[in-house]
Amino acid sequence: MNVVEATAEILKVEGIKFLIAFASNPLIEECAKVGIRPILCRQERVGVGIADGLSRTTNGESIGVFAMQNGPGAENTFPGAAQAFSDNVPVLFLPGGPPTDESWGTPYFSSVESYTPVTKWVSQIGSSEQLQNRMRRAFYQLRTGKPGPVLLETPHNIFSENLDSELKYIPVKGNKIAPDPSDVREVAKVLLSAKAPVIHAGQGCLYAKASESLVEIAELLQAPVMTTLAGKSGFPENHPLSLGAASIATTKQVVHFIDKADLVFGVGCSFTSTNYGKKIPSGKIMVHSTNSENDINKDYNADYAVLGDASLVLDALIDEIKDQTHGEGNRKVRDIASEVQEIKSNWLSEWMPQLTSEEVPMNQYRIIWDLLHNVDVANTIITHDAGSPREQIVPFWETVAPRTYIGWGKSTQLGHGLGLIMGAKLAEPDKLCINVMGDAAIGMVGMDIETAVRNKIGILTIVFNNGAMAMERPGMTYATEAYGTVYQGGNYSKLAESLGANSVRVQKPDEFIPALRNATEITKTGQPFLIECIVKENTNYSVYDG
Numbered sequence: 001m002n003v004v005e006a007t008a009e010i011l012k013v014e015g016i017k018f019l020i021a022f023a024s025n026p027l028i029e030e031c032a033k034v035g036i037r038p039i040l041c042r043q044e045r046v047g048v049g050i051a052d053g054l055s056r057t058t059n060g061e062s063i064g065v066f067a068m069q070n071g072p073g074a075e076n077t078f079p080g081a082a083q084a085f086s087d088n089v090p091v092l093f094l095p096g097g098p099p100t101d102e103s104w105g106t107p108y109f110s111s112v113e114s115y116t117p118v119t120k121w122v123s124q125i126g127s128s129e130q131l132q133n134r135m136r137r138a139f140y141q142l143r144t145g146k147p148g149p150v151l152l153e154t155p156h157n158i159f160s161e162n163l164d165s166e167l168k169y170i171p172v173k174g175n176k177i178a179p180d181p182s183d184v185r186e187v188a189k190v191l192l193s194a195k196a197p198v199i200h201a202g203q204g205c206l207y208a209k210a211s212e213s214l215v216e217i218a219e220l221l222q223a224p225v226m227t228t229l230a231g232k233s234g235f236p237e238n239h240p241l242s243l244g245a246a247s248i249a250t251t252k253q254v255v256h257f258i259d260k261a262d263l264v265f266g267v268g269c270s271f272t273s274t275n276y277g278k279k280i281p282s283g284k285i286m287v288h289s290t291n292s293e294n295d296i297n298k299d300y301n302a303d304y305a306v307l308g309d310a311s312l313v314l315d316a317l318i319d320e321i322k323d324q325t326h327g328e329g330n331r332k333v334r335d336i337a338s339e340v341q342e343i344k345s346n347w348l349s350e351w352m353p354q355l356t357s358e359e360v361p362m363n364q365y366r367i368i369w370d371l372l373h374n375v376d377v378a379n380t381i382i383t384h385d386a387g388s389p390r391e392q393i394v395p396f397w398e399t400v401a402p403r404t405y406i407g408w409g410k411s412t413q414l415g416h417g418l419g420l421i422m423g424a425k426l427a428e429p430d431k432l433c434i435n436v437m438g439d440a441a442i443g444m445v446g447m448d449i450e451t452a453v454r455n456k457i458g459i460l461t462i463v464f465n466n467g468a469m470a471m472e473r474p475g476m477t478y479a480t481e482a483y484g485t486v487y488q489g490g491n492y493s494k495l496a497e498s499l500g501a502n503s504v505r506v507q508k509p510d511e512f513i514p515a516l517r518n519a520t521e522i523t524k525t526g527q528p529f530l531i532e533c534i535v536k537e538n539t540n541y542s543v544y545d546g
Helices: 003-013 027-033 044-057 072-086 128-143 181-193 211-221 252-260 310-325 337-355 364-372 388-393 416-427 439-454 470-475 477-483 492-498 509-523
Strands: 018-022 037-040 064-068 091-097 121-124 150-155 197-201 225-227 242-245 263-267 285-290 304-307 380-384 432-438 460-465 502-506 529-534
Touching: 003 027, 003 128, 003 150, 018 027, 018 044, 027 037, 037 044, 044 064, 044 072, 044 091, 044 416, 044 439, 064 072, 072 091, 072 416, 091 128, 121 128, 128 150, 181 263, 181 285, 181 304, 181 310, 197 211, 211 310, 225 252, 242 252, 252 337, 263 310, 337 364, 364 388, 364 460, 364 509, 380 388, 380 416, 388 432, 416 432, 416 439, 432 439, 432 509, 439 460, 439 492, 460 492, 460 509, 470 477, 492 502, 492 529, 502 509, 509 529
Parallel strands: 018 037, 018 064, 064 091, 091 150, 121 150, 197 225, 197 263, 225 242, 263 285, 285 304, 380 432, 432 460, 460 529, 502 529
Antiparallel strands: none
16 A cells, blocks of 8 residues: 555545545545545635635534645635634645655745644655654644644655555544632632623634523523624524624624623633724723633733633633522623614614615515525525625524534635535535625636536525626725726626536525525436625724724
């Protein structure tokens, strides 16, 4: 058995079902031989998005793997790796590399050197003897601690090297960090003594499968819960204590309760100061729980810190809070749910004219509202693209189950959502998987609709076509008046049709729901569907807080 054959066997042992790739890499052929299905994309950045979506949808239990050729393939993959790194997603990159017996100088692109800033760990398989050790280290990094992408390069001459001994690879199990009991006792007292606490839950709660514990501690403390963009769906948004999620746009509840909070308890989050989240005003007691010591005292000073896996921390805090309060927590101290629901009701009333608008061109908020109320939300996975679709969806889409929403931020590359939703559909073939994107985003990655067609990945793509880059207009006033800079055009339903997908163009509000129902049925057959919605320019975002 040579190295490329052994690598394919190792991936199979590790439970990998799909190899996302763009030619050429010898792993594609060998993985196919051992029953790992190759998914070839049209461009590498979308392929990384597919691997990213696989990892997110399965809580990192089924690692997304992307293989590419050395040189140009690795160069084209870099943006996708940067996006996965910014969102802390465990993706395994397996590029080929130049032969070790050849001298490669400038301008050769070195994956090992170049990917170091956008990976959690990077290495090279320098000989057949190193293969099993390097692969074990890679999967341990992927399954332990704060998630992130890993890269392992194999030079072309090493691929063909024979192993000296029989392959005896044992799959890797990751480890979780448990909190220090003294930290738990201290933090429990602080949380109980707070007058107006808010829980700030991040993506770490999803990876730790901590949603039930998050609900329990919120009810014990009578503390409302907001989530980060990436953490959206970690707390059920139909729960009376849910404030919703925050990006540039957010809900009125988030703004109200963060402003009045005396304590903010961040759990499973990095507390990164970013435009794609709610900035926390100064003067709050900050309690921070994360599984990465590098996040503590980074952008916000932590008055109290607990290091550990989100699920283990929350369960320990729940036990300690019950011990300190005879099982009652703060249930008898306050009932905050009625205040949350009153603000939510008022906020929705303010927005109802847009959510039910009969405007033509269509109002994007009407489409989102109709979409929300005409799908089985618990069995739907939805993501957005960067820009306007993200800000229009985040506040108003109400998630009710973990991993039914893929939120992404910090870096927001146009077009990333299309790959994400394909990966989600591969991971959850029985769910309705929806990507909402703008006309600028489809311009970046639209050819990969054919990837979904060819691989029978039955996703639903909804395109908001307003013929312009609306968010960029304020920064290009003269350029637009003089040269029409922000305008762009296209018939994207015809584009999808030309690539083999089913499609329809919708121009009036009452046409959308029938189109949605038809599209939903067709995606069940494995055929992708695109609904192009002709919409107005709309930058009236919910509680804009950029």
